Amino acid sequence: METLRIAMFSWESLHSAKVGGLAPHVTELSEQLVKLGHEVHIFTRSGWYRDYDKIKGVHYQRCNFDESGDIIDQMNKMCDAMYSRFIQVSKEFGSFDIIHGHDWHPVNALNKIKYKCGKPYVMTYHSTEWGRNGNVHLNSPTSTEVSHREWLGGYESSEVIITSDNFKREVQNIYSIPDHKISVIPNGISPGKMEKDIDPGSIKQDYGIHPFAPVVLFTGRMHYQKGPDLLVKAIQKVLDGNWGAHFVFIGEGEMRQYCQDLANDLNVGQSCHFLGYSPDEVLKDWTNACDMTCVPSRNEPFGIVVLESWDANKAVVATDAVNIVDNFQNGVLSYRNPESIAWGLNYAMDGLDSGTPVMGNNGKHLVRTKFSWDTIAKSTIQAYKRTT
Template identity: 25%
Template sequence: MRVLIVSWEYPPVVVGGLGRHVHALARRLAATGHDVRVLSRQPNGTDATTHPTLDETVDGVRVLRVAEDPAHLEFDRDMVAWTLGMNHGLLRAAPVWLDGWRPDVVHAHDWLVAHAAIGVADLLRVPLVATVHATEAGRHSGWLTSVISQQVHSVEWWLAQRADALITCSEAMRREVSELFDLDPADIHVLHNGIEPRRWRVERAEVDAVRTRYAPDGSALLLYFGRLEYEKGVQDLIAALPRIRRTHPGTRLLVAGDGTHADFLASRARTHRVRRAVHLLGHLPDRALAATLAAVNAVVLPSRYEPFGMVALETAAAETPLVASTAGGLGEVVRDRITGLSFAPGDVAGIAEAVRTVLDDPAAAAARARTAHARLRTDFDWSRITEATVAVYTATRPRPRDPIGKPKIPTGNAFGPDPR
């Protein structure tokens, strides 16, 4: 098939798990004989003089990285305006780049590329498949109180209503998308994210260096890695750390990643009097992250909202013991007491109890980690996921549709009086 993927992130521009997912999917599609193109962008804050539009083929995938326009728009300050500007650039560049090449399907990844993906699909009259990786309502526990949240939700609504086929990464996300956008859950496909385990193999000396730096006395090391945002719940893990240290003195927490809540987390560590035991590492390159994963006693994922839980798969690939909340897709990725230990989102006492269980019985924790690793070859194998994605492409046809009106913005909680 001829497949056009539209994504606001594609390596080397990677913001989170979406970029890694799209990269793996595109390469796998190309490797199995499909003609794949990716329409994406250059890094935020650049322009056509520093980062001109680039057309290149990498790993069998033809990628167009569109330069930013000159307008002074910043994602952090002008998110919706910046997003519209990016889509305008993608739409202007696409027709010349396609140059008569007509895809069998356009695959949009999340709301940020809705305008460009819908525009190209409409122009070429081809089916539009959309993957919803997260929702604005979900990120804010159902509340759409700010103007920006309402704007983002309305674009998500438009993409979900316009798409000829919809994909989510978990059953939890299927339920969420169905409820938010008034769709029949039977019409939504669930395709898990995949993982490539070999990427996490490292030398023993690199692992020992991490232990020497952060736990020279042999005390326990915990790790959180991912975006530093409120919905990731790292503040709950920091609140649990004093309880953990009472029974396991000297335990330290490594926090790897970037986000808007880095300063907030540092202040929470001071409030709980564990600032010296919490190390905010910032973004770690893959090699350093792999060494850190192999060095710690457990990874803790305290998410309050999690569409899937890619970090849980990366932890399993490293065969590191895992403690995770049951938020969203994590409840599907992690099988309590089989592939890891689980607790309710926001449950500080539950975090402490689960971590203590891992530290008290490392042999049982290691056995669960091996089971989680073995599961990667079945439920999260990229070959199967790619095959299932192609099946969605093949079955999708353009649907006749009525004009789509503006959605009604919930005045209360979007998930009802008893939000999840």
């Protein structure tokens, strides 16, 4: 097999600045590409890390720049720093065979490399500005510029990777990218990443929850796109049939305080636990201690939290924005409103002694097969080959 030297461009990773689901995707895909015999360099922000490390075979080329100004100013300076670092690293390690960028943040650097160095690039979409804003177009200068760079990356790239069929339709409807440029390659997970041997009752008791009380877990950004408020509004209808249920929210965002206030206003605050940003081990504890997870998204390009839940053998109750859940096979699908979400949660709770654990086990099987990084990395290599 031909060994490829791959330059991966992302504003985050697990070993630099970390923001959301893009970080594990970039890091774990890169690690698997290395296992397949390729050389991978991740060009990313430095955060509080040093300029260079080699971790699990992956070269981290961290770029320093002045992070003052708004997000557009920051990304302009990041792209300049990434381009300079790319030229420097190319002289040190040799020419790169593949240039692969993630989302809109590094698009200016990718185009500079394309036109100054004559190298085509691959772009992966992980979300859109339209989707992040609740399926509406904002007219602010920042949002307009972000959308422009998303379009520009799709237009200028030689190959586009999109993580689900549902998300592909969204991207094409907004940016008119032709079919022949697109590969649908899902997100992935390393099997066993989230699974942990714990005592669920003990973890529940630490938070004042009865050890046998059913627990629903929400993890992710507390953002309008992710629908945490829809879950809060569904809670009373769940408690009507399952009065002892509790709801754990892990994540930060602009809607956290709103959701806490909303829970109190709806008189369900005593059943809710808002933990904010939590360390990985706390997240693992709750993913294994909960009885099911809820993904109440208004818009969802993929849903890495679904894979994390399945990896811990947990069924998922999700809205129909989540394209990867098979209804009643590995989870329960609802409409994007509180009443329907409550119905899905009650259905899963009624099956805790029977069908719900089976749905979690079915999800675990998919983690080991369809969504393993080995499968996804090999598909990514095939996409790379179409650019060379």
